[in-house]
Amino acid sequence: MYFVTGTDTDCGKTFIASALLCQAKNADKSTLGLKPIASDCEATPLGLRNADALSLMAQSSIELAYSQVNPISFKPAIAPHIAAEKMGVDISPSRVCDSLTPVLSLLSQEDFCLIEGAGGWRLPLGEGQFLSQVVKQLxxxxxxxxxxxxxxxxxxxxxxxxxxxxxxxIAGWVGNILDPNIAYLEENLTSLHQLMTSACVGVVPHLQDCCVERAALELNIDILT
Structure with missing residues (x-):
């Protein structure tokens, strides 16, 4: 079981998490992706739905209700703690942990589970609290x-x-090439390998179609520690 965070919003957390789940599923592992907090959700007849959560569900062999995968969702594409404050919703670390605990208790050590964060490592949850506290608590x-x-x-x-x-x-890091025209790409990747303290799980090239199956070929979950 791993938590997936990123260097910033829109760094490709969902894309990479989905690709990791895809690789694990292709290796006949039981897979599950969770998205405890999500903004920018679409109103549907079944309730709010988030594209990131749906992408994770598409690569999950363990079938759960949407509300179990994404228990805290907001329609506006704004910081979750701001949306929560305006709607009077509790998204404290204890509330997030409580929403995850029933699902996590069902998993075995053999299951490959990823919990994707929102934003970067220090995503605020309001009142001076952060999503990183959930990761530490769990x-x-x-x-x-x-x-x-x-x-x-x-x-x-x-x-x-x-x-x-x-x-x-830190179990490992993944490079996701966002800018195909970045100057000195190889030199930047070499610097990342030198600066990061954990192993590189893979580097995914810039893919116009964001094909999860194609990205999965560039990753190696066996490297994760």
Whole structure:
């Protein structure tokens, strides 16, 4: 079981998490992707639905109700703690943990489960609390998705420093090339390999169609620690 975070919003957390689940499923593992908090949800006849959560569900062999996969959802595409404050919804770390515990208790050690965060590592939950506290409380190892573009080295190192300062185990990192025209791509990747303290699970090239199955070929979940 791993928590998936990223260097920033739109770094490709869902894309990479879905690809990791896809690879695990192809290796005949039982898979489950969870998205405890999501903004930018669409109103449907069945209730609010989030594209990220649906992508994770598409790669999950363990079937759950949508409300179990994404228990806290907001329609506006804004920071969750702002949406929660306006709607009077509790998204404190204890509330998030409580929403995950029933599902996590059903899993075995053989199941490959990913819990995808929202935003970056220090996603605010309001009142000076952060989603990172949930990860620490649940003692989850973390997979860091690095969105490879100009500035990614700084973002990656700062995120890594914050996680290590929190006493978090970093299970591995994935490079997701966002900008196909980034100058000195190979040099930037070499720097990431030198600067990161955990193993590289893979580097996914820029894919116009964001094909999860294609991205899965670039990853190796056996590297995760």
């Amino acid at each position: 003692s989850l190892p973390v997979i860091l998705v690095v969105g490879v573009k100009l500035g990614c080295l700084n973002h990656a190192v700062l995120t890594q420093e914050a996680m290590l300062a929190d006493g978090i185990k």
